[in-house]
Amino acid sequence: MSDWKAKRFWKEAQVVPRDGGHTVELDGRPIKTPAKQLLVLPTAKMAEAIAAEWQAQDGVINPLTMPCTKTANAAIDKVAVQHSEVANMLAAYGDCDLLCYRADSPQELVARQNALWDPMLDWAEDALGARLQPRTGIMHVPQNPEVCARLTRRTHALDHFELAAFHDLVSLSGSLILGFAAAMNAREMESLWDMSRLDEIWQAELWGKDDDAEALAAAKKGSFLHAKLMFDLSKGEELGN
Incomplete structure (x- = not known):
């Protein structure tokens, strides 16, 4: 070598x-x-x-x-030449969004998911015109196709620099809704990141923190914050504005 x-x-x-x-x-x-x-x-x-x-x-x-x-290289070399494919891949998260799949127990976790995730589904209905429905358990249950189509159109409307950053906002959080919330400054970024890790945080509180898992989560959080920075810079803004 x-x-x-x-x-x-x-x-x-x-x-x-x-x-x-x-x-x-x-x-x-x-x-x-x-x-x-x-x-x-x-x-x-x-x-x-x-x-x-x-x-x-x-x-x-x-x-x-x-x-x-x-990220800029990826926007030009990859996203720009397959914009539709990338947009479709990200929009598909809406049909299996993290925020929609809820635990059935213990009650403390159920209550925490409801308290933190329900307001984001409410926000999506108001800001995106898309009401996603929560489910109990991990088995996939399709969302309303019209709602998914609405989210798909919004995703396709992003230019290739925005979409390159949006890719990481969605894929790292596991949620199309949290990705849009980050892009649209709906909540503080720290809060959105913690929402995406609600289950992991719960497990750490219950069983204790794992150093390797925490290090990986910290690296992913850094990438999540960088994606927000690039999304803002693509619009001529600075992080948090």
């Missing part, structure tokens, strides 16, 4: 306006994606975040310290 690693060769990473958005240039040379597409970004704020990642590289380039660049 080769030990060769790309090294920093530029002095300055700079945001440059371009038709259709902004790009980042390294000493005047535009950055390209792994698929050799020009890295054209929808907002100046996203371009600034990516330029900061490149400017922060010291010596050997470390892709792990460049999450905004990674």
Whole structure:
């Protein structure tokens, strides 16, 4: 296996306006994606975040310290060329949404799920025009097709940068509704993340925390918060605004 690693060769990473958005240039040379597409970004704020990642590289380039660049590359190289497929895959979460599958016991867990998840289903009805129905147990019971179609149309309406970020909001939480709630600032991100982990939190309270599970959950939470950042940056906003 080769030990060769790309090294920093530029002095300055700079945001440059371009038709259709902004790009980042390294000493005047535009950055390209792994698929050799020009890295054209929808907002100046996203371009600034990516330029900061490149400017922060010291010596050997470390892709792990460049999450905004990674997500933007995915939006251009992957989501843009299969937008419909990605949107359909995410919209399908609505038919088996985490928030709809409830425990039948113990009563304390049932009450906690009802208290935290019911308001989100109410929110979805008001904000998205989509009322999902809860079920008891883990067996799949289809939702109303008209409701699912409404959620599918909303998902398809996202542009490819929004959809790239939305992918992680949904897949990491296991919930299309929580993904939309995060994107639309319906609740604090910490609260939404805890809602997605309600069952795991309950188990930890009951049996004690597992260090490996907690470390994995922390990494996923970081990715969830990053997805929100990228969704906001795609609209020219900052995290939490």
